[in-house]
Amino acid sequence: MPISDRRAAPCRFCGRSPAPGEHRLPGPAGPVCADCVEAGLALVRDGRARPSLGGTPLLAAERGSDLACEFCGRRERRTFFGFRRPLARMIGGPGNAVICADCLDRAGDVLNRALRQR
Ligand SMILES: [Zn+2]
């Protein structure tokens, strides 16, 4: 996809197009906006479904679900010693996008930094 198309692509979770100059986290299937990152961080913490600002439902993936995060491709965390740990994930949007708690943390950091640079 050309970069200009990618910049205008709708958010994977709320389906909204970006406002001019809005920062979003790019992903292999499309970007996630700051509002959905914020909703996602709250969702992976409390496990409760909520609507996105675009009106689409945001849901928590069930424990042990085999849906992989589309941003990093993981379903679980692996510790240094090879133990598997559950990885909270949010599902939502028109295309049932999936993002994990680790990518949400990373996205929050990236977007905060971008906001501070303005
Ligand atoms: Zn969004």
Ligand SMILES: [Zn+2]
């Ligand atoms: Zn991830």
